[in-house]
Amino acid sequence: MKKLILSTAALALAAGFATADVVRMGTEGAYAPWNFVNDAGEIDGFERELGDELCKRAELTCEWVKNDWDTIIPNLVSGNYDTIIAGMSVTAERDEVIDFTQAYTPPDPSAFAALDAGLDVEGGVIAAQAATIQAAFIAEKGWTLIEFATPEETVAAVRNGEADAVLADQSFLDTVVGSDGLVLLERTEMIGGGVGMGVRESDQELRAKFDAAIQSMKDDGTLNTLIAKWEVSSQW
Amino acid sequence: MSCWVTIQDYALRSIGIGERLLPKTDFTLCQQFTLIGSGMFWNIYFGAIALITGFFFATALAVGKNSANPLFRKPSEWFIFIFRGSPLFIQFFFAYFVFLSLKQSVPFLSPFTAAWLGALVVLFCNTAAYSGEIFYGALLSIPKGDTEAADAYGMSGWSRFRRIVFPTMMRLAWPAYTNEAIFLFHATTLVFFSGFPVLGQRGDALYYASYFADKTFNPFIPYPILAMYFIILTLIVVGVFGLVNNRLNRHLPQEAKAKMRFRPNIIR
Amino acid sequence: MFSYCTEPDTLEGMMWLSCYLTTGKHMGLYISVVTVLVLLAITAPVALMFGFAAATAARSHIAPLRWLGKGYTSIVRGVPDIAFFMFFVIALDQGFEWMRHKVKCPDWSEPIRQGNDFVVCTAAKLPLSESPQWVHETYAFFLAVLTFAIVFGAFAANVLFGAMRAVPRAQLETAEAYGMTRRQTFWRILVPQMWVYALPGLSNLWMVLIKATPLLFLLGVEDIVYWARELGGTKNARFTDYPHGDWRMWYFLALLVFYLTFTKVSEVVLERIMKRLTHGQATAGGEAQRRAEA
Numbered sequence: 001m002k003k004l005i006l007s008t009a010a011l012a013l014a015a016g017f018a019t020a021d022v023v024r025m026g027t028e029g030a031y032a033p034w035n036f037v038n039d040a041g042e043i044d045g046f047e048r049e050l051g052d053e054l055c056k057r058a059e060l061t062c063e064w065v066k067n068d069w070d071t072i073i074p075n076l077v078s079g080n081y082d083t084i085i086a087g088m089s090v091t092a093e094r095d096e097v098i099d100f101t102q103a104y105t106p107p108d109p110s111a112f113a114a115l116d117a118g119l120d121v122e123g124g125v126i127a128a129q130a131a132t133i134q135a136a137f138i139a140e141k142g143w144t145l146i147e148f149a150t151p152e153e154t155v156a157a158v159r160n161g162e163a164d165a166v167l168a169d170q171s172f173l174d175t176v177v178g179s180d181g182l183v184l185l186e187r188t189e190m191i192g193g194g195v196g197m198g199v200r201e202s203d204q205e206l207r208a209k210f211d212a213a214i215q216s217m218k219d220d221g222t223l224n225t226l227i228a229k230w231e232v233s234s235q236w
Numbered sequence: 237m238s239c240w241v242t243i244q245d246y247a248l249r250s251i252g253i254g255e256r257l258l259p260k261t262d263f264t265l266c267q268q269f270t271l272i273g274s275g276m277f278w279n280i281y282f283g284a285i286a287l288i289t290g291f292f293f294a295t296a297l298a299v300g301k302n303s304a305n306p307l308f309r310k311p312s313e314w315f316i317f318i319f320r321g322s323p324l325f326i327q328f329f330f331a332y333f334v335f336l337s338l339k340q341s342v343p344f345l346s347p348f349t350a351a352w353l354g355a356l357v358v359l360f361c362n363t364a365a366y367s368g369e370i371f372y373g374a375l376l377s378i379p380k381g382d383t384e385a386a387d388a389y390g391m392s393g394w395s396r397f398r399r400i401v402f403p404t405m406m407r408l409a410w411p412a413y414t415n416e417a418i419f420l421f422h423a424t425t426l427v428f429f430s431g432f433p434v435l436g437q438r439g440d441a442l443y444y445a446s447y448f449a450d451k452t453f454n455p456f457i458p459y460p461i462l463a464m465y466f467i468i469l470t471l472i473v474v475g476v477f478g479l480v481n482n483r484l485n486r487h488l489p490q491e492a493k494a495k496m497r498f499r500p501n502i503i504r
Numbered sequence: 505m506f507s508y509c510t511e512p513d514t515l516e517g518m519m520w521l522s523c524y525l526t527t528g529k530h531m532g533l534y535i536s537v538v539t540v541l542v543l544l545a546i547t548a549p550v551a552l553m554f555g556f557a558a559a560t561a562a563r564s565h566i567a568p569l570r571w572l573g574k575g576y577t578s579i580v581r582g583v584p585d586i587a588f589f590m591f592f593v594i595a596l597d598q599g600f601e602w603m604r605h606k607v608k609c610p611d612w613s614e615p616i617r618q619g620n621d622f623v624v625c626t627a628a629k630l631p632l633s634e635s636p637q638w639v640h641e642t643y644a645f646f647l648a649v650l651t652f653a654i655v656f657g658a659f660a661a662n663v664l665f666g667a668m669r670a671v672p673r674a675q676l677e678t679a680e681a682y683g684m685t686r687r688q689t690f691w692r693i694l695v696p697q698m699w700v701y702a703l704p705g706l707s708n709l710w711m712v713l714i715k716a717t718p719l720l721f722l723l724g725v726e727d728i729v730y731w732a733r734e735l736g737g738t739k740n741a742r743f744t745d746y747p748h749g750d751w752r753m754w755y756f757l758a759l760l761v762f763y764l765t766f767t768k769v770s771e772v773v774l775e776r777i778m779k780r781l782t783h784g785q786a787t788a789g790g791e792a793q794r795r796a797e798a
Contacts, residue, residue, distance in 0.1 A: 022634040030734060032743045037734060039744050041528035063637060068721065070446065071594070073453045075724075077620045078594050079601070079629065093261070097453040097620045130434065131450040139437055142256060147434040152737040156750060157433065160336050162349060175740045179749075202621045320711070321767035322760050325718040325729065329756050419712075422584035429586065442586065453620065455591035463583040470582035 022061050023206065024081035025051050029066040031151065032175055033230045034087035034195075037066075046230035047085045050104060053222065057213040070131065073098060077200055083210070084198035087169070087232075089133055091192050099201045101210045103194025104223060105233040110134055110192075112185040113173045114158060114165035121187060124164030127154040133192045134167045158182065171232045195233075239266035250274040250438050258437055258447065265457070268448050272461050275441035276469070278428075281352075282440075283421040286359035290367060290420075293360070297368030298405070299397075302375050312368070319365030324358075324423055328431025331358045351432035358431070363420045367413060374409035375401070407484045414477040418470050441465060512745040524746045533731035537762070540717050540727055543649060548710065550653040555660025560690075562665055573661065580658030589722040592651045593644075597630065604628040648723040656713055663705030668694055670701040700781045700790075707774040714766055718759075732759055 027035045029043050038044035043064045055062035065081045076084050076098060089107075090100045110133075112121055122143060128135040130147040138145040146163050148154045155176050157163040165185065166173070177184050197214075199207045217223040224235045245255035247270055259267045300312030319327065335348040348354045378401060386400040425442040428434050434443055441462050448458040508515070509523035524530070561573030580588070601624045605616065609625035616624060626632070631639045671694055679689040720727035736752030782790045 024633060030737075032740065036743055037529060037532075039527045039529055039746065041532045044743070065637075065640070066726070067724070070450065071455075071724075074449075074455055074594055077453065078598055078622045079624070080597065082633070093451065094453075125435075127433075131446070136260070140257065145436055147437070149430065150733065150737070152733075152750070152752075153433070155738070160340070162336070162433065175742065176738070179738075200621045200623075202618045202623050317767075318764065321764040323715040323718045323763060326756055326760055326763065329752075330760070333753055418581070422586075425584045425586050442584075445587070446590070449590070455594065459587050459591045462587050463579075466584055466587065467579060467582035 022063055023055065023083065024063050024065050025055075026065050026067045026072060026076060026081035026084050027051075027086040028069045028072065030069075031087050031172065033171060033232055035085075046226065046232045047087065049230070050217075050223075050226055051085050053217065053226075054210055054213040057216055058209040060209065073198070076198060079200070082199065082203065082206060087195055088198055089192035090194060090196045091133060094198070097201075098198045099204070099207055100196035100198055101207055102214055103196045104214050104217075105195045105227060106236055107190070107192065107194045108170055108233045109188035109190050110137075110167055111170040111173050111188050112165045112167050113155070113177050113182050114185055115161075115181050115183070116164075117183045117185065119164055119185060121165055121167075121185065125162075127157045127163035127166040128168065129154055132168075134169075137189060137191045138167060155182070174231065239264075239270075242266045243270050246270045247274055248277075250277045250440070250444070252436060252438050260451070263448060263452050268444075268458055268461055271444040271448070272441050272458060273465060275439055275444040276465050278351075278438075278440035279421060279424040279466075280469070282356060282359055282424040282427060283417075285356055286363050287417055287420055290360045290363035293364035294367035294371055295402070297364060298371035298375055301368065301372045315361075316365045316368050316372075319362050320369060324362055324426055325430050327358050327362060328355065328426060331355075332431050349432075350435070351427055355427040355432050359420065359424065359427075362423070363416065366416050366419075367409075370409050370412045370416060371405055373412075374405045377408055378404045403484070410477070410481050410484055414474065414481070417473050417477060421469055421473060422466065520746075527746065529731075529735060532726065533728065533735060536726055536728050536731050539645070539725065540720065543645065543652070543720070543725070544713060544717065547649050547652045547656065548713065550649060551656040551660050551713070552706075554653050554657025555662075555664050558657060558661035559664035559668060562661065563668060577658045577661045577665070580655055581662060585655050585716060586719060586722070588655055589651065589719055592654070593647050593723050596647055596650060598622055601628055601630050604630060644724045648720060648725045651723055652713070652716070656709060656716075659709050659712070660706065663702050663709060664698065666705065667698040667702035671697045697785075700778075700785050703774070703778055703781055707770075707778075710770060710774070711767060714763065714770065728759055728762070732756055 027043060027047060029035055029037045031045075033045055035043060035045040035047045043066065048064070051062060051064070067075055067081070069086070072084055072086060072088075073094070075081065084098070088094070090103060094100070112119075112126075114121075114124075122141075125144045125146055126138050127146050127148060128138055129151050130149060135145060135147055146157065148157060151168060151172060154163070154166045154168065155173075158166045159180050159182065167189065170184075170188070173184060176182060197210055199210070214223070217226075218236055227233055227235060242264070243266075246259075246267065248254050249258070249271060258271070297312045297316060300308040301316065303309050303312075331354060332349065335345065335354050338345045339349055348357065382400055382404050383396075386396045391399065425440060428439045428443045437443075437447075439447075445458040445462040449455040452458075506523060506526065508519065509526070512520060512523050515523060558573045558576050561569045562577065564570045564573065601622075602616065605612065605624040605628035608627045612625050614623065616622065631643050675693055675697060676689055679693045684692065717727060718729040721730040732755035733752060736750070736755035738750050739747050741747040779793070782793055784790060784794075
C-alpha cells in the first residue's frame with residue numbers, strides 16, 4: 001500500500017512545481033446551454049464563459065473539471081475541486097452543506113413541456129430528472145412522479161408517451177420544444193432560488209473573491225449580456 | 237418521531253403503502269435503515285422471480301445447446317452468447333427501448349415498459365443464459381457410467397433425462413449456480429439505476445440509498461447500510477442453496493459431502 | 505479533422521459522417537475505448553495479486569490473518585459492486601490524503617473535518633491542486649483500478665482458494681514425504697498446480713470484469729458508456745455543428761458489438777491457455793489430451 005502512495009506522490013511531484021493558485025472549477029458538462037461539451041470535446045456554454053471571466057476578474061488561474069451530477073457535492077467537500085459551477089440552484093438543503101456565492105442568474109420558474117398544450121398537469125404523470133429540485137417538487141405536490149437518470153430521457157419519455165409532461169428549467173426545455181410536437185405549457189412553477197457558485201464552507205476567502213467578481217459583472221452589465229447571449233434566464 | 241413510527245410509515249413505502257412523502261430534513265439513521273430496507277423488497281422480488289422462472293428456461297437452453305440438432309443448438313448458443321457477452325447495463329437500455337417501440341404498435345404490451353415486468357424479463361433472460369451455460373458445462377461432465385447405466389436399464393428419452401441426467405447435472409452445477417444466484421440478486425440493483433424509470437418514488441434499495449446520499453450529501457452512511465442488507469441477503473441465499481445442496485447430495489457418504497463444498501466455484 | 509469539414513451543414517452522406525465521427529468529442533470516445541482496455545489490462549493482474557494474497561491469508565495458520573482473508577472475501581462478495589463504486593473512490597481518496605497529511609503537515613493545527621468539509625493542507629492534496637489536468641485524470645484512473653482490484657480481488661480469492669483445495673492431497677503428501685517445508689510445498693507444488701483448477705473460475709471472472717466496465721463512470725473515469733450517452737443524446741443546432749436526434753440506440757448498438765467481440769476474442773484466447781495448462785495434468789482434460797496424442 002505504501003509503495004502505491006509513494007508512486008502517486010512521485011507522479012504528482014514530477015508534474016511540476018507551478019506556484020500559481022489554481023482554482024479547479026467543477027461542472028457537469030451535460031446541461032446545455034449552461035454547460036455542455038462542444039464538438040471539440042471541451043466544456044462550453046454560459047457557465048464556461050462566465051467562469052473564465054470571473055477568474056480573470058478575480059485574478060485566479062482556473063482549470064475546468066467534469067464531474068457526474070450525483071457526486072458533484074461530495075467531491076467538492078472532499079476537496080477534489082474548489083467550486084461547483086453547474087447550473088446549481090441555491091436551496092436551503094444544499095446551503096447547509098456547502099456555501100454559495102451570490103446568485104449569478106435571477107430565480108427563474110421551471111416550466112412544463114408536453115405534447116398537448118391544454119394538459120392539466122395535476123392529474124398527469126410528470127417526468128423529472130432524479131435528484132433534482134423539480135423531482136422533489138412534484139413528489140411534494142402529490143402528483144405522479146416518474147424519474148429518469150438523465151434530462152435526455154425525461155424529454156424522450158414525453159415524446160413516446162411514458163409521461164404526460166416533463167418539468168425542468170425553462171432554459172433547458174427551450175432547447176427541446178418545437179421538435180416532435182413538444183410545446184411549453186403556460187403554467188410555470190417557482191422552485192428554488194437563483195443559480196450560484198458552490199464553494200466549501202471552509203473556503204470563505206475564495207467565496208469572497210468570486211462574490212466580488214460576480215458583483216462587478218453585475219454592475220457593468222456584462223453579466224446581462226452573457227445571459228442574453230446564451231438565453232439561460234431572465235435579466236437582472 | 238420515534239423509530240417505531242418511522243417503520244410504520246416507511247417499511248412498505250417501496251410498494252406504495254404508507255407515508256407518501258419521503259423524509260426531507262433531519263434524516264435519522266432509523267429512516268435510512270427503514271427506507272433502504274423497504275427498497276430491498278424490489279431486489280428480492282426481481283431476484284427470486286427471475287431465478288425461479290429462469291431456472292426452467294436455463295435447463296431448456298442447456299439441453300438445447302447440447303442437442304445434436306442444429307435447429308435447437310444454434311438458437312440456444314446464440315441466446316447464451318448474446319446475454320452472457322454483453323453488459324446487463326446495455327441489455328436494460330435496449331430492452332426498455334424495444335418495449336417502448338412495441339408498445340406503440342401493440343398497446344397490449346404496455347406493462348412491459350414498467351420495471352416490475354420489463355426489467356423482470358431482462359433479468360429472466362440474463363440469468364437463464366448464465367445458468368444455461370453452467371448447466372451445459374455440468375451436462376458435459378456427467379460421468380459416462382451414469383448414462384451407460386441408464387441405457388442398460390432400458391431408459392430412454394424423458395425418463396432417462398428426469399431420473400439420471402437432470403439430477404446429476406444439478407448436483408454438478410449447484411456450487412456454480414449458487415454463485416449465479418448471488419450475482420443475480422446483486423444485479424437487481426441496476427434495474428432502476430440504469431434502465432427503467434422510477435414511478436412515484438417507489439424504487440429499490442439502491443434508489444433509496446442514493447436518495448439519502450443525495451439529500452445528506454454524505455455517501456458514507458446509506459451505502460454501507462445498503463451493503464449490510466445485501467450481505468444478509470447473500471447469507472440467506474447461500475444458506476438456502478446449501479440446504480438444497482445437502483438434499484441433492486444426500487446419497488453421498490458424509491465425508492464426500494464435506495468435500496463437495498470445496499469444489500472450485502465457477503462464478504459467472 | 506479533414507479539410508472539408510469546415511462547414512458541416514453543407515455536407516451530406518459519407519462526407520458528413522466522416523466529419524461527424526472525427527470531431528474532438530468522438531476522439532474522446534475513441535480514447536475512452538483505449539482507457540477501458542488499459543484499465544482491464546492493469547486491473548486483471550492487480551486483482552489477481554489481491555486475490556492471491558487473500559487466498560493465502562485465508563489458508564494461514566495464524567488466526568487473525570485467516571479471519572482477515574476470509575472476512576475480506578465474504579464481505580466484498582456479499583455486496584453488489586455498484587454499492588462499492590458509489591462511495592469507494594471518495595473514501596480511498598480521503599484515506600490517502602489523510603495519510604499524506606499526517607506525514608507532510610505534522611504541525612497543522614486546524615481540524616481535518618470542518619463540518620462537512622474534508623480539509624487537508626495544500627501539500628497533502630492528491631494530486632496537488634496546481635498539477636495539470638492529466639495528472640488528475642491519471643490519479644482518478646489509478647483509484648478506479650484500485651477499486652476494481654479490491655472488488656474483483658475478493659472474487660479471485662474465492663476462486664484461488666477453491667483451486668488450492670482442489671490440488672490433489674496426494675501431491676502435497678508426496679512433497680512432505682520428500683521433506684519439503686510448508687513454504688516449499690506451497691510455492692513448488694501447490695502454486696504451480698493450482699492454476700489449471702483456477703482457470704475456469706478466473707476466465708469467468710475476466711468476463712465479469714469486462715462487463716463491469718460500464719460502471720466506470722461512477723468512479724470518475726470517462727468510459728465508453730459515458731461517451732455513448734453524451735454523444736448519442738439529442739443535439740440542438742444551437743450548440744453543435746452536427747445536430748441530430750436521439751441516436752443513443754446506435755451508439756449503444758456499437759457498444760454491444762464491441763462487448764460481444766471482446767467476449768468472443770477472450771473466449772478463444774482463454775480456451776488456448778486452458779489447453780496449454782491442461783497439458784500433462786492429472787485431470788480429465790489432461791487425460792483426454794494424452795489419449796488424443798497417443
